[in-house]
Amino acid sequence: xxxxxxxxxxxxAGGLSAALHASxxxxxxxxxxxxxxxxxxxxxxxxxxxVTSEEDSIEQHVSDTLIAGAGLCNEAAVRxxxxxxxxxxxxxxxxxVHFDQREASDxxxxxDLTREGGHSQRRVLHAADATGRELTEKLLAAVKERPNxxxxxxxxxxxxITTAKLGFVTEDRVxxxxxxxxxxxxxxxxxxxxxxxxxxxxxxxxxxxxxxxVATGDGVAMAWRxxxxxxxxxxxxxxxxxxxxxxxxSFLITEAMRGEGARLIDNKGxxxxxxxxxxxxxxxxxxxxxxxDSEIKRTGGPCVYLDISHRPAEFILSHFPNIYKACxxxxxxxxxxxxxxxxxxxxxxxxxxTDVNGATRIRGLCAVGEVGCTGLHGANRLASNSLLxxxxxxxxxxxxxxxxxxxxxxxEQIYSVPPWQSGEAVDNDELVVIYHNWDEIxxxxxxxxSILRTTKRLQRAxxxxxxxxxxxxEFYWNFRIxxxxxxLRNLVETASLIVECAIRRHESRGLHFTLDYPEKxxxxxxxDTTLRRY
Numbered sequence: 001x002x003x004x005x006x007x008x009x010x011x012x013a014g015g016l017s018a019a020l021h022a023s024x025x026x027x028x029x030x031x032x033x034x035x036x037x038x039x040x041x042x043x044x045x046x047x048x049x050x051v052t053s054e055e056d057s058i059e060q061h062v063s064d065t066l067i068a069g070a071g072l073c074n075e076a077a078v079r080x081x082x083x084x085x086x087x088x089x090x091x092x093x094x095x096x097v098h099f100d101q102r103e104a105s106d107x108x109x110x111x112d113l114t115r116e117g118g119h120s121q122r123r124v125l126h127a128a129d130a131t132g133r134e135l136t137e138k139l140l141a142a143v144k145e146r147p148n149x150x151x152x153x154x155x156x157x158x159x160x161i162t163t164a165k166l167g168f169v170t171e172d173r174v175x176x177x178x179x180x181x182x183x184x185x186x187x188x189x190x191x192x193x194x195x196x197x198x199x200x201x202x203x204x205x206x207x208x209x210x211x212x213x214v215a216t217g218d219g220v221a222m223a224w225r226x227x228x229x230x231x232x233x234x235x236x237x238x239x240x241x242x243x244x245x246x247x248x249x250s251f252l253i254t255e256a257m258r259g260e261g262a263r264l265i266d267n268k269g270x271x272x273x274x275x276x277x278x279x280x281x282x283x284x285x286x287x288x289x290x291x292x293d294s295e296i297k298r299t300g301g302p303c304v305y306l307d308i309s310h311r312p313a314e315f316i317l318s319h320f321p322n323i324y325k326a327c328x329x330x331x332x333x334x335x336x337x338x339x340x341x342x343x344x345x346x347x348x349x350x351x352x353x354t355d356v357n358g359a360t361r362i363r364g365l366c367a368v369g370e371v372g373c374t375g376l377h378g379a380n381r382l383a384s385n386s387l388l389x390x391x392x393x394x395x396x397x398x399x400x401x402x403x404x405x406x407x408x409x410x411x412e413q414i415y416s417v418p419p420w421q422s423g424e425a426v427d428n429d430e431l432v433v434i435y436h437n438w439d440e441i442x443x444x445x446x447x448x449x450s451i452l453r454t455t456k457r458l459q460r461a462x463x464x465x466x467x468x469x470x471x472x473x474e475f476y477w478n479f480r481i482x483x484x485x486x487x488l489r490n491l492v493e494t495a496s497l498i499v500e501c502a503i504r505r506h507e508s509r510g511l512h513f514t515l516d517y518p519e520k521x522x523x524x525x526x527x528d529t530t531l532r533r534y
Contacts, residue, residue: 001417004029004150005407006398007177007192009157009219012041013132014369014390015198016139017088020095021398022194023146026407029190030149031179033156033483036140037133038214040200040370041387044132046254047099047124048391049384050085052111056121058082065385068118068284069378070510071526072232077356077375081385081392088391089125096138099125114319115259116383118284122259124384129254129320135387154182156483157218160195160226161417162362168415172227174364178420180481187420187481193364193410194401197223197352198394201370202494206345207446210239210252216487217494219371223352224493224533228360231373231530232350233494234502235511237381238451239346240264240288243339244303245330253306253323253341255383258282260319262308264292265338267301286380286511289343293451296342307338343451347386349377349511350501353530358397364405366397373528379510427480434475434484437468441488441495449499453514458503465496501529 005026008015019028032038051061061082066073093099100112113122127134143149157177159165164172176191199219203211224230241253241264258264258281264273276291277283283291292304308316313335317324320334327334351373358366358374366372369390376389444464448457472492475485505512507521520526 001189001191001419002029003191005192006194006196006401007031007190008196008198009177010039010198010200010369010371011036011136011140011151012039012198012200012369012390013135013139013387014041014394015196016136016143017391018196018198018368018394018398019143019149020139020146021395023149025398025402026148028149029192030143030151031155031157031177031190032151032153033182033218034214035153036151037136038212039136040211040215041132041390042136043210043212043252044135044387046116046256046384047114047126047131048089048387049116049119049124049382050089050388051082051123052086052089052125053113053121053123056123060120061123064118064120065376065382066378068380068382070380071520072378072510072528074375080356081374081376081389084392085388088388088395092135092138092391095142097135098138099127114256115282116255117258117279117282117288118382124256124259126256128318129256129322132387156180156182156486157222158187158481158486160222160365161189162226163415164227166415166418172362174362175415175417180483180486182483187422189417189419191417193405195365196358196394196397197365197367197371198369198390199371201348202498203345203348205442205445205491205495205498206236206450207442208242208249208342209345210242210250211345212250216491218487218490219367220348220351220497221490221493223360223365223367223371224497226362226365227533228362228365229353229530229532230351230497231353231528232379232501233348233498234505234529235349235377235379236345236498237285237347237349237511238289238343240285240292240343241306241341242344243327244342245340247330248326250344251326252346253339254320255285257306257308257320257323260308261311262306264288265305265307266295266299267305272304284380285383286513289451290513292341292343303340303342305338306341308334309336309338347381349373349379349381350529354393356393356396357400358393359400364401366401368393368397379512422480426478431484434488437471438488438491441465441468441491445495445498449502451513453502453512455503455514455516458499461499462503465492465499468492469496497531500531504529
């Protein structure tokens with residue numbers, strides 16, 4: 001058993017920033033199932049939305065967020081996160097993160113802010129078109145300089161250990177985690193009273209996604225099995241512009257490109273977004289994704305196109321160097337040609353229910369970033385608010401834990417944590433079954449629980465997922481643990497939660513659009529879809 005004051009699960013922006021803050025108070029372990037840079041944060045292109053300009057205001061950012069959230073945002077959480085954002089940006093700069101700058105009219109340097117869909121002002125800080133990489137690389141470098149932070153790569157968190165799972169009834173609190181060491185194939189126990197889930201989202205539940213291979217809903221599934229509440233999983237944001245090419249099926253084309261004048265056009269070169277929304281290509285993502293989906297179905301074409309070739313080549317190369325390079329690798333010169341694009345699953349707006357401190361209903365368990373549901377995003381995330389939430393909530397989560405569970409007052413004298421028991425499980429010699437189930441889940445979610453939904457499609461998905469859950473659970477108990485099996489187990493759990501939430505919402509709101517209930521339910525106050533296992 002390995003004992004730490006804090007355990008952080010995940011090495012994205014939320015996890016790394018939480019670890020840096022926690023390391024000022026105690027020992028920290030960071031667990032990541034792959035390499036330290038394998039995270040959704042590292043793939044983020046656009047930037048961080050934050051009020052840093054005198055032309056902008058907290059009230060405008062709050063208003064933009066509430067409008068995008070379609071009536072489901074928690075306004076208090078929105079206001080807290082937006083207000084505390086500038087302090088977290090200053091902290092990033094202190095840790096060495098570099099944001100693009102420009103020379104102001106009076107000669108001083110200021111942030112080179114860009115604008116994205118749903119924002120009324122330019123407020124998105126960025127590092128060219130690879131903001132996430134700049135952020136995670138600098139945070140990771142700072143983490144490696146802290147002697148009391150231990151980074152465990154290739155360590156897959158299996159389950160959260162709680163007092164309830166051990167049979168105690170007086171208080172449900174966290175005691176640690178069971179973790180698969182993917183190098184030795186042994187399951188080890190990590191002990192702590194303070195666990196932060198920062199595992200990212202669940203894009204790999206879908207056949208087409210902008211997310212990296214690691215985004216299999218691990219944190220949501222673990223928290224659900226531990227007894228945490230889950231909410232609003234029906235609100236899956238589909239990014240409108242994923243590169244349509246067989247060689248780069250998960251490559252995202254940042255919304256910042258539309259913020260800098262790129263136009264969505266059909267195969268005849270005609271703009272079409274103004275037929276769907278007066279804001280045109282800068283409408284919120286849910287509207288743009290549905291519009292593209294409708295255009296593809298109307299024309300029968302495989303994709304639509306994003307065109308920025310009317311801007312000067314030097315501007316395109318300076319602002320979008322990585323996109324230019326990636327497209328050129330598949331013979332698309334974005335300075336001269338339009339980019340074929342399709343929507344793809346991008347961001348999970350729901351997740352583990354937390355307060356504005358990232359705290360769940362289980363004492364000692366916090367969730368930060370995409371895995372959590374603070375109420376910031378509501379029914380539709382405003383572009384580039386996600387990294388802001390990671391930074392603010394990770395800082396608040398550590399402060400909350402220090403107040404509620406001071407260092408030195410541990411529970412280990414009261415509760416004994418048993419080692420992992422493998423029972424009579426044997427080695428799995430049928431990996432083909434795992435891969436088949438994985439593919440089936442992703443395809444049925446894309447076909448039945450995608451941008452446009454119906455009750456019949458959702459019911460079909462639910463029926464098949466019930467059978468898949470039984471098959472996966474049988475595999476889990478009969479065979480020794482592998483990372484493939486763990487991901488499949490989490491994938492089917494997360495897919496089931498998405499479908500369950502979607503079935504319960506009898507209206508169209510934000511990212512959840514169903515043909516059977518095409519309007520908002522105006523007869524009732526907007527409400528979260530909240531699930532609890534027990």
